[in-house]
Amino acid sequence: MRQMWRDAENFCEFVRTIPANGDVDKLYDxxxxxxxxxxxxxxxxxxKNLFIAAMTWVxxxxxxxxxxxxxYIRARYGSGNAQGANEVHDCESNAENQLTGTAAVVSHVTELAADFEATNFYLMELIRHIINPDFVAEEKKxxxxxxxxxxxxxxxxIVFFRFNGSMPLVPSAVPQGSHPNPMIRLEINIPHVFEILDIKGIRELTGHGLDRKQLVLLCGKAVFTATLYWSMTKTAEKKFDNRFMVRGLLTNPVVLEYLVPIVKCWDEILPExxxxxxxxxxxxxxxxxxxFRERITKKEIWGEGPESRKS
Structure with missing residues (x-):
């Protein structure tokens, strides 16, 4: 918790000190x-609001x-043994003793499922506060x-980057370890955010007045700012890497390959x-x-597999 507060402070300080009219500043155009x-x-x-948002989402x-x-799900589908399954650890983000194979796929899928629940919960709570006149004046909603x-x-x-620990930030075509790559987690959760906010009733309740394009830009700018901060302050190179740019899940051949077993596993465990x-x-x-399903199963989009990407 203390580290997350420091991240909130450091992030805001970093953003405020970006030179006006410099190359980075102009990217925001x-x-x-x-x-x-x-x-x-x-x-x-x-x-305060950034810290509270991060902690609430966690x-x-x-x-x-x-x-x-x-x-229970991880034990049953990941190891084939559901007995005594009652623990989930969200801080096992290191390169040692990585999960592989089916265990890794099931762990990644359940992390993504928990992410999805969390984002939905957060937005519903945000809306509940926004419509409370004791919290926000009507004209400010x-x-x-x-x-x-x-x-x-x-x-x-920042939470995704922080919890990623020493694991690589560049996505892999094969699920490894206990947690998905932070960029993949963001690529799945960002559309969830703007899809909910784009619902007519939600737009009316919150009074945000943004159309679909404006919502996408708002969400994209927030994530870009966070990835800018993380890559320029926390990576070894201390410079922005455009591989951290959010471009959409279906534009990256590596991610498309990664998603094939993820979707298959989710379909298997969803009824349970x-x-x-x-x-x-x-x-x-x-x-x-x-x-989405049709797109990721069309391997001709990126070739016949990993070998085609070596040329």
Whole structure:
């Protein structure tokens, strides 16, 4: 928790010190403006809200594991033994004693499922606060909504990078270890955010007034800012790497290959999860559309497999 607070402080300080009209500053023109932190909050509240968003999301992530009985699921489908399965560890992010094979796939899938539950929980709670007149004045709802979503995505990005530990930041075609790559986790959760916010009723409740394109840009700018901070302050090179740019899951051949066993595994365990899931909205269940499934199974998109990428 202390480290997450320091991350919030350091992130906001880093963003505020980006030189005006420099090369980095000009990158923000793509998003329509160069504002890197929401002006509706003071400097102190920017740090506090980012920290609270990150901590709240982590809390909801752990609830997601519990409500879907992921300890049981991992034991049953990952090791074939469901006896005594009651623990899920979210801090095992190191390069030693990595999970491989089926165990890694099941672990990655359940992490992504908990991510999805957490993001849905967070947005529902955010909306509940926004519509409370004691919390936000009616005329400020839209601005506050956008500011909180922005800081939530900044915080979520930093959480993924922090929990990734010493593992590589570049995605792999094969699930390895206990947790998915942070960029893949972001690529799945960002659309979940703007899909919910794009619902007509949600737009009216929160008053954000953003169309689909504007929502995508808002979310993209938040994640870009977080990846900019992390790559320029936490990596060995201390410079921005465009491999950290969010481009969409279906544009990277390596990620497409990675997703094939992920989707297959989720389809296998989903009926069991639906039976034992303790509570929650259907919006909290990890979902892959038919179009998404069709795309990842068309290996001709990137060739016949790993060998084709060596040339």
């Amino acid at each position: 793509f998003y329509g403006d160069r504002e890197k932190l929401p002006k509706c909050f003071s400097a102190e509240d920017q740090v 809390y909801f992530h752990e609830i997601g594991h519990l409500m879907q009985e992921h300890g 839209g601005e506050i909504s956008c500011g909180l979503v922005y800081l939530m995505l900044c915080g979520l990005s 999860i639906k039976k034992i899931r303790r509570f929650g909205s259907p919006l909290g269940l990890l979902t892959f559309t038919d179009e």
